[in-house]
Amino acid sequence: MDNNGLIRRIIRAKETYLLLLPGVVWFVIFAYIPMYGLSLAFKTYKASLGIFGSPWVGFENFTYVFRDPAFMESVWRTLWINLGRMVFEFPVPIVLALLLNELRLQLFKRSVQTILTFPHFLSWIVVASVLINFLDMQGMVNGIIRLLGGDPVNFLGNTSLFVPMLYITDIWKSAGWTMIIYLAAISNIDTEQYESAKLDGASRLQTMWYITLPSILNTIVVLLILQAGLLMTAGFDQIFNLSNAATAKAGEILDMYIYRVTFQSAADFSYSSAVSLFRSIINFVLLLLADRICKMLGADGLFPPIRRKQRRAAWAKGM
């Protein structure tokens, strides 16, 4: 297409650009400028000169970052905790969705679904408050333990119990919501498959295993990839509100480390930016890596479904 045609098409679409303008301005100021702000990782921040004016120093900040043993510890701790999440938390909503989908008592089914999704809409501050009340030394769980003659357990003030408690409380808050995503995927399955399986005499457990599970495999893979892309991030809200002086060390994931060095001690913004940039890059690489691995294993992955849809749309237009 020649330049004139393009310009004419741009002029014709000027009202569309006007629609995009407010959103684009917002994204530039509050998403892209902060992204550029990570360039502070290679600068030394001077408040008077701002993000743009501060002088460049190369990789100096990173040498300091990697010299701090607390930094590397927090990196490994983050990876370790989040890998544990993938092993212990990730399957729970899948199992819940499969079980709930099999349940025939409709009213009961709907009530369970309602109850399970509710905590998702509360902040971690409220959830932590509810669970601290339930689990602390005076709480109901310890009351039951005492009644049964056991010794009360300090669930949330105990370093060795802290990480398992993270998994349990996160399941408590979010498994129900993630379950909804899988239920939505299940509701898209063609019912004919179930009819013919029934005619062949398959039991309900068999149809669950051989029809339902394979049909939602792609959804599972997509959520797994997204989870992999958060390996360096997930969990700040939860840990910030559930940890206390006794468990602070066990819960110092990378984001807690960034928060501590930025907002609690003498702030060095260049240093924090270097850590943040490191975190973002690792996340991004892990996301692409997980996507690539899934494609190698024959699954659809994150991006192809979109592209395929567009190709189909383009093809339909060509007809």
Next chain:
Amino acid sequence: MHDRVEPLDIILAVILGVFALLILIPFFNVLTVSFVTQQVYLKSSILLFPTEVTLENYKMMFADGRIWTGYRTTALLLAVGVPLNLFLTTSMAYGLSRPDYPFKRFFIFFVVVTMLFNGGIVPMYLLMKQLHLTNTLWSIVLVYGINAFYLIIMMNYFQNLPLAPSESAKLDGAGEWTILYRIILPLSMPIMATMTLFYAVDRWNEWFNAMIFIRKSNLVVLQLAIRSIVIDSQISQQLNASNVQAQQFTEGMKMASVIVSMLPIMCVFPLLQRHFVKGMLVGAIKA
């Protein structure tokens, strides 16, 4: 055809029922504790129902005043923030959903990049400082303008609307903004309701940005008010257990503030419940 209830259904019902109870009981316990005195709370090991109901905790909580400040700030945040969210998200989603214009793919890419990569809190804080927005409500209003996931969901919804009405309006000489407000929005009430609820809940639960950007005690958001009543006092309690002065709040008062902050969510929850499955379905098609 009516399915028979088999033993399998009983097993499933028991498993799922236990899970549901494990979620319900802690909430129920919070409610009970909020209605009993500290003495009763400390004496009884398992509190299922309050033996004698007292409203003392609620009186103490409102007398403390932090909850009022929190409510006021969060209400203001919703009143200013949610309309802004809806304006930014709707106009951009509609713009992106228009068929075929130059650089359309670039703009979609421009949005998707922000889903994969973000600067994080440090540059955001410095930006807010440079814009002189720290310690103002505007910092938390503006920091959360568009949620890229919601934007994509909305764009997909607009893309699936019939083109004919807007095409004929265009022939009548209507501009894109007029079409959006006169024709598209009336057709989009379900998705608008969903978006309003989603954004309102997100704003209601706002605390992290507020904690970083706002250090003024008369601009504390509700969630941070709860945090200062429940969690901070918990921490100071653990740090100096012998110090009686640190234990200034009864457990009942803490739980009363939790109840008060959950109440609005509970009220809109049936609506959320009805809308979010639809919203998720549209989102799932994209994913």
